[in-house]
Amino acid sequence: MSVSLHLALSFADAWESVLLPWFETATPAARENRAPVAVVTPYRSHAQLLRKKLLEQGISLLGVRFFTPPQLREVLQGSHTPAAPLREHLRLFLSVAANRCAVDFETAGSTEAARIARAVARDPDALLRAIDDAASAGATFAELTSPALGEIAR
Incomplete structure (x- = not known):
């Protein structure tokens, strides 16, 4: 299995020099089921653009999976790994805990x-x-901070 990261100054440059040639060689492997092909894009709209351009070129997307980073995290965690809480949820919980501590x-x-x-x-x-x-760093936050912040974090 090979993993690669390519950087380009524009989508047009990346399309001609990296993306199109890569998909032309990677998608036959996906169709033959020799190796899974996963493509990670920052947003769903980028994946939709890639799909559209590839289909215009007549490249089959059978066996190719497109992921955003959160979707990839879910797939890699699998069903046996406990789900990591989303950052937004942690922010919300911490904000609610801080409000309750402020009242106390x-x-x-x-x-x-x-x-x-x-x-x-x-x-x-x-x-x-x-x-x-x-x-x-291997420490608990409550050990390293003021009692007020330690109480909020607890």
């Missing part, structure tokens, strides 16, 4: 912690990246 901190009279929690609720991305960094 205000009730307890901790105004500084409540301000921190409100800031996280408005924009949870920075805290989410910090949690990811701590996890990739």
Whole structure:
């Protein structure tokens, strides 16, 4: 199995020098079922454009699968791997948790912690990246941060 990445300055350049020649050699292998052919495009609209251009050239797409990155992640995870939560869901959960913690901190009279929690609720991305960094370093975020942020992340 070979994997390749090609970069081009424009679609027209890529079409003539990379895409069309690659599809001309890869699709017969897909039809003969020798090897799976997967094409990853950033957006579905790019895949639709490629399909249209390939069909105009008379190239069969039988056995060729087009994926966007989220679709490819689902396929590669398979049914036995626990699903990784989407980033958008993590942002939402963190924002909701921060709002709840802000209310709890205000009730307890901790105004500084409540301000921190409100800031996280408005924009949870920075805290989410910090949690990811701590996890990739092999530590828990609660060990490395202030009690207020540790409570939100917990």
